[in-house]
Amino acid sequence: MSGSYKGRHKLQRLQKPQSTRSADEVVKELKQKQAHLPTYREQSLKIHGLICAKCAREFDLTNKHLLTVHHKDGNHHNNPSDGSNWENLCIYCHDDEHSRGLLGDYLTS
Numbered sequence: 681m682s683g684s685y686k687g688r689h690k691l692q693r694l695q696k697p698q699s700t701r702s703a704d705e706v707v708k709e710l711k712q713k714q715a716h717l718p719t720y721r722e723q724s725l726k727i728h729g730l731i732c733a734k735c736a737r738e739f740d741l742t743n744k745h746l747l748t749v750h751h752k753d754g755n756h757h758n759n760p761s762d763g764s765n766w767e768n769l770c771i772y773c774h775d776d777e778h779s780r781g782l783l784g785d786y787l788t789s
């Protein structure tokens with residue numbers, strides 16, 4: 681068991697020397713981490729499933745980036761947690777939906 685233990689410490693790399701970090705930096709880092717929390721897109725995909733609400737095409741983890749979240753009322757800030765303002769549309773149906781005069785919102789989501 682001896683000897684092979686070293687060299688497997690890569691998981692520890694998050695621990696940086698404390699002396700170089702101020703409280704401000706720690707807070708800043710936490711905020712950056714929060715920015716990577718699930719977005720409304722992730723929530724909508726979870727609630728409505730990986731399927732296009734229009735053409736019923738199904739997606740999986742390998743191609744779910746082709747699925748976008750459409751805001752039914754067109755308001756990006758209206759994000760009820762029950763998903764009632766979201767609709768999962770594939771990029772084609774989403775494009776179609778917005779080609780009727782609404783602004784494309786999928787570029788920012």
Ligand SMILES: [Zn+2]
Nearest residue numbers: 732735770773
């Ligand atoms: Zn579709």
Ligand SMILES: [Zn+2]
Nearest residue numbers: 749750751785
């Ligand atoms: Zn949309």
